[in-house]
Amino acid sequence: MKSFTYTGQPARVIFGSGTLSRLAAEIERLGCGRALVLSTPEQADHAREVMSRIGGAAAGLFDGAAMHTPVSVTEKAMKTVADLGADCTLAIGGGSTIGLGKAIALRTDLPQICVPTTYAGSEMTPILGETANGVKKTQRTLKVLPEVVVYDVDLTLSLPPALSATSGMNALAHAAEALYAEDRNPVISLMAEEAVSALARALPDVVADGSNRATRSDALYGAWLCGVCLGSVGMALHHKLCHVLGGTFDLPHAQTHTIVLPHAIAYNAPAAPEAMAALSRALGADEPGRALFDLAGGLGAPRALRDIGMPEDGIARAVDLALENPYWNPRRIERDTIHELITRAWAGEPPEAG
Ligand SMILES: [Fe+2]
Numbered sequence: 001m002k003s004f005t006y007t008g009q010p011a012r013v014i015f016g017s018g019t020l021s022r023l024a025a026e027i028e029r030l031g032c033g034r035a036l037v038l039s040t041p042e043q044a045d046h047a048r049e050v051m052s053r054i055g056g057a058a059a060g061l062f063d064g065a066a067m068h069t070p071v072s073v074t075e076k077a078m079k080t081v082a083d084l085g086a087d088c089t090l091a092i093g094g095g096s097t098i099g100l101g102k103a104i105a106l107r108t109d110l111p112q113i114c115v116p117t118t119y120a121g122s123e124m125t126p127i128l129g130e131t132a133n134g135v136k137k138t139q140r141t142l143k144v145l146p147e148v149v150v151y152d153v154d155l156t157l158s159l160p161p162a163l164s165a166t167s168g169m170n171a172l173a174h175a176a177e178a179l180y181a182e183d184r185n186p187v188i189s190l191m192a193e194e195a196v197s198a199l200a201r202a203l204p205d206v207v208a209d210g211s212n213r214a215t216r217s218d219a220l221y222g223a224w225l226c227g228v229c230l231g232s233v234g235m236a237l238h239h240k241l242c243h244v245l246g247g248t249f250d251l252p253h254a255q256t257h258t259i260v261l262p263h264a265i266a267y268n269a270p271a272a273p274e275a276m277a278a279l280s281r282a283l284g285a286d287e288p289g290r291a292l293f294d295l296a297g298g299l300g301a302p303r304a305l306r307d308i309g310m311p312e313d314g315i316a317r318a319v320d321l322a323l324e325n326p327y328w329n330p331r332r333i334e335r336d337t338i339h340e341l342i343t344r345a346w347a348g349e350p351p352e353a354g
Helices: 019-029 041-057 071-084 095-108 161-178 186-208 213-232 237-249 253-271 273-283 288-298 312-323 335-347
Strands: 012-016 035-038 058-062 088-093 112-116 127-132 135-140 148-152
Touching: 012 019, 012 213, 019 041, 019 088, 019 112, 019 148, 035 041, 035 071, 035 095, 041 058, 041 088, 058 071, 071 095, 071 127, 088 095, 095 112, 095 127, 148 213, 161 186, 161 213, 161 237, 161 253, 161 288, 186 213, 186 273, 186 288, 237 253, 237 312, 237 335, 253 273, 253 288, 253 335, 273 288, 312 335
Parallel strands: 012 148, 035 058, 035 088, 088 112, 112 148
Antiparallel strands: 127 135
């Protein structure tokens, strides 16, 4: 017998190739006409291209978005919103830019249009993490959920292979953990299995030939579904470990997630049989942890924490921190096994067979 709660997240999604041409009509559909375009300094060219496409509906550009959504940057952007009389935001980029659009929405309730250029998935979530004075505060509120998301496969054609691989694995982790989330439900589980299957199938081809629209489309489709999973249900051990490792040793986000995922999945395997059955179907393999380790290897992605800057003497500290205020997890968090997990991930060894 099933028992669950499912809450749909209201968002309009436009997916395809050449969908940037739909932006002007989407702004109008929202009843708006003065969009503040947002980007990082590195993606200002993309932003200018978008501005020329929407013509008179562009109020201006703020290209100062930065990692971890610093409140100081949001305050500058808020001044631009007021100066230009913007009535909506149009964020083009990855997590940093979309985070800025959410931070503005939190303060103004302005409608948001997002044009994602990576597989991170933030655009589908009501989650905002902001930093002030080096402290990150994360909140979940429907106020920050973007109204419209326009996925244009064409924008992902130039995503470099290494970034495509780790951004894709980072996304896949959201679907994998959704399958055993405490608040999982059948609808999100369907999406999660489909997401893992689409990404696992597409990523090797994307890395081999990033300019193929069909495989890029499968990867972006999978990434979209992963974003829905992240926005809908809670994450567990994998995310706890990555937050500890990333925060303590200043490790790169997507690579850390890519390395830890096979180990976290293998750890949880004995306690989450239904999730493992779904992952096995999606990955076409009996041992999902091992299959994810092999997938990352095939993509040429890093598989050892020591290769991305974690010191060996940090293992003991990471274990201590991982045991403090643990997230809900299907399997109990035990010191010895977590120590073993982190040691293997540090050395780049395959996950322990379940
Ligand atoms: Fe994540």
